[in-house]
Amino acid sequence: MKKVLFLIFHGFDPNNGISKKISYQVDAFKKCGMNVHLCYMDEKDTKKRIIDGNVIADYGNGLLSKILKRTDFSAISNYVKKNQIDLVYIRSNHNANMFTINMVKKMKAYGAKVVMEIPTYPYDNEYKAQGISRQIFQDKIFRNQLAKHLDAIVTFSDFDKIFGQRTIKISNGIDFDSVKMKTTINDTSKELNLIGVAEIHEWHGFDRIVRGLADYYSKPQDYLVEFHVVGYFFSKEIEDEFRKIISDNHMENYVILYGKKRGTELDNLFEKCDFGIGSLGRHRVGIDKIKTLKNREYAARGIPFIYSETDSDFDEKPYVLKATADESPIDINSIIYFYKNFNMASIEIRESIKTLSWENQMKIVINSILL
Numbered sequence: 001m002k003k004v005l006f007l008i009f010h011g012f013d014p015n016n017g018i019s020k021k022i023s024y025q026v027d028a029f030k031k032c033g034m035n036v037h038l039c040y041m042d043e044k045d046t047k048k049r050i051i052d053g054n055v056i057a058d059y060g061n062g063l064l065s066k067i068l069k070r071t072d073f074s075a076i077s078n079y080v081k082k083n084q085i086d087l088v089y090i091r092s093n094h095n096a097n098m099f100t101i102n103m104v105k106k107m108k109a110y111g112a113k114v115v116m117e118i119p120t121y122p123y124d125n126e127y128k129a130q131g132i133s134r135q136i137f138q139d140k141i142f143r144n145q146l147a148k149h150l151d152a153i154v155t156f157s158d159f160d161k162i163f164g165q166r167t168i169k170i171s172n173g174i175d176f177d178s179v180k181m182k183t184t185i186n187d188t189s190k191e192l193n194l195i196g197v198a199e200i201h202e203w204h205g206f207d208r209i210v211r212g213l214a215d216y217y218s219k220p221q222d223y224l225v226e227f228h229v230v231g232y233f234f235s236k237e238i239e240d241e242f243r244k245i246i247s248d249n250h251m252e253n254y255v256i257l258y259g260k261k262r263g264t265e266l267d268n269l270f271e272k273c274d275f276g277i278g279s280l281g282r283h284r285v286g287i288d289k290i291k292t293l294k295n296r297e298y299a300a301r302g303i304p305f306i307y308s309e310t311d312s313d314f315d316e317k318p319y320v321l322k323a324t325a326d327e328s329p330i331d332i333n334s335i336i337y338f339y340k341n342f343n344m345a346s347i348e349i350r351e352s353i354k355t356l357s358w359e360n361q362m363k364i365v366i367n368s369i370l371l
Helices: 015-033 062-071 074-082 099-107 124-129 134-147 206-215 234-246 263-272 293-301 332-340 344-352 358-369
Strands: 003-007 035-042 048-051 054-058 085-092 113-118 152-155 166-167 191-197 225-230 255-259 275-277 305-306 318-321
Touching: 003 015, 003 293, 015 035, 015 358, 048 074, 054 074, 074 099, 085 358, 099 113, 099 134, 113 134, 113 358, 124 134, 124 191, 124 358, 134 191, 134 305, 152 275, 152 358, 191 206, 191 332, 206 234, 206 318, 206 332, 225 263, 275 293, 293 305, 293 344
Parallel strands: 003 035, 003 085, 085 113, 113 152, 152 166, 191 225, 191 275, 225 255, 275 305, 305 318
Antiparallel strands: 035 048, 048 054
């Protein structure tokens, strides 16, 4: 049985969206017959690096601990050597530097294959949009050098090479056991309920729906359309701006903000809603081709949806409405027309993405690197 070390540089919280995705990937590796070990940071009391619940490095507290967690990776490379790890799967934290390069070189010298997943690429504009470009200053200097020492970069984009290194192209996957399919058939003869679920950033472009609703309701309407927004805002500034757009356009009665919901509460909202809102502003951060997790979740729920980027897994699907990648308000009448002429059952939508299970996606990585 091949041994895999799944390495992340941040904390691991089972209730966090990113951590859930990592859990699904780890489980998928196991379903593919791999012996998988997860390495993450725990900073509750002291800053500790942990593998499978066991502390492999305790950096303590204070300034020195903050430095060590970013520069001391000897415990990881030693673990790779001692346990004869076959594959190290790194989730990039955009932290290329001499220390991460040295770690990769050591792991390669110990016989391990090393790949790095870059969740979103290109990512410079995302950091710029958040006003934190300085956080990847070192990454920009060293990332090509780091990439040179990897065996491949795992990407959800369509790029053949990233930072000069070959890519393994996969899709964001779905853990079907964790996503409940919508079973309620709502009466949409008089109303349509839209749902957008995200940690809300400017690139989600939900404001385009609000502006579209403002245009729609600028004339008297007998047909009700509501937008249900689920999730936390990334920053207070983004939330304030979004709420201002709602109030400026007098859409308070048609846009409902729920905050973060999960489990049964989230399932119940999907039962009430009919149409998903994907990303409508990826162009704002210079991204065209991307395979977002949200598109896959909507499909797994069994509802049609809209987005504006290029996603080769969905662009030609009959349950997808493509929006233009610009700043125009979304035409609500086009959504109504699309939905009224749409006749696929939820189970048909869900079944259409069975190949996008995490097990199938991780199998692509294994076949490319280990077999």
